[in-house]
Amino acid sequence: MTVVLQRSAFVRLQVANVSSGVANGVVMITVPWLVLERTDSPARAGLLAALVSLPGIFVSPIVGGLIDRVGRRAVSALSDLLSCLSVLLFVVGEVLGTLGFFLIAAFAVLGAVFDPAGYTARKALIPNAAEASGMAVEKANGRHEGFFAVGWMLGPAVGAWCIEVGGPILAFALTSGMFLLAAASVRSMRVHERLAAHHEEHEHFFDGLRSGWRVLRADRPLFVFTIGLTLMSGMYMPIDTVIFPTHFESLNDAAGLGAVMSAIAFGVVVGAFAYGRLAKRLAAPVLLRIVVLGSTLALLPMGLLPSTTIFVVFAFLTGMAWGPFNPLWNSGACSLSTG
Structure with a gap:
């Protein structure tokens, strides 16, 4: 048709x-x-x-x-x-x-x-x-x-x-x-x-899944990258699903929670759009280290539970530091599929 x-x-x-x-x-x-x-x-x-x-x-x-x-x-x-x-x-x-x-x-x-x-x-x-x-x-x-x-x-x-x-x-x-x-x-x-x-x-459906798993395992850097992402996601998850909501709910400040989460997302957008220029100047391993260290350092001050304004600033910096990660990951996956 x-x-x-x-x-x-x-x-x-x-x-x-x-x-x-x-x-x-x-x-x-x-x-x-x-x-x-x-x-x-x-x-x-x-x-x-x-x-x-x-x-x-x-x-x-x-x-x-x-x-x-x-x-x-x-x-x-x-x-x-x-x-x-x-x-x-x-x-x-x-x-x-x-x-x-x-x-x-x-x-x-x-x-x-x-x-x-x-x-x-x-x-x-x-x-x-x-x-x-x-x-x-x-x-x-x-x-x-x-x-x-x-x-x-x-x-x-x-x-x-x-x-x-x-x-x-x-x-x-x-x-x-x-x-x-x-x-x-x-x-x-x-x-x-x-x-x-x-x-x-x-x-067969599961034959296709096993084939994809073998291809991923064959690319050691991408496989380690995937495991690392899984571990980092697991460690970060309690922060924005438990710690942030608990803090702002205790203050009865839903607007503050929304501002912090939106600031993180906005930072991610900025960081992601900056990836193209960063990738031209930095090797992937160097950029990955900057992403992990930068987002960690920006996240630490939020552990002190500062005022909402300061919270939003560091939330934006955390998101911006993490922003290049997804494009970096996509590039690795694309190189695997086309290599």
Whole structure:
């Protein structure tokens, strides 16, 4: 069947991209705030952060194969629709008066199951949307990352505003609408899309996963890089999912929490855009050391829990120092796939 392409395909993809970024940014500060508000227990907030990380560990490795077999638009739209429903469960639970810690944890973990698939499927759609819109893929990639970062930056501020005005439940209601908009935008795209060749050759699903694992293991620097990223992410996670929310919830300052999280995201955007120039002047190992040391040094003063203004300044510096990491990681992955 002939597909009539849309010049607006890339715009529609970016509507979904920004909407999802905002929605995830809202959830990032609203869930721990809700737990602390209902239980006054940082330990439970930490437990929830650990539980929410588990779905990504098990889902992420199979997402690529799922997209190859089901389709990029279908996986993206279905993932966002299910995310919308999982967030609506918070609203339903509150209306019914049953929203305690265990239901909050269950709904949060359920939502975390769908995020990796939607995020990956949208990135996989970039070449299709670029082709339909007559745009170079490299340019489309850069704009896609930039728009997602903007959404991720706006999300915490929007979440903080919702908490201040109407409480966490208003934030969840708005988030469900953002996920629904993302699903509708991707579903309305008309692009050339076909299943991967290995699907047509009936390669077994888990054989493909094992093949990818062997390729990664064969590149020792990238493999060590991946393990290092996993460990650093695990160590940092309690900071923005437990420590920051606990501090600002104790001050009843949702706006302060939103400002800090948005400052980190804004810093990441600045650092990421600076990567191109930095990469021309610095070798990858040197740049990696600067990223790790710089972000660590900028993060340390926040451990003293200073005033909100100083908090925001160091949050921005932390994000800016860390910003080149993702482009650096992408470059390593691309060199593996093209080497």
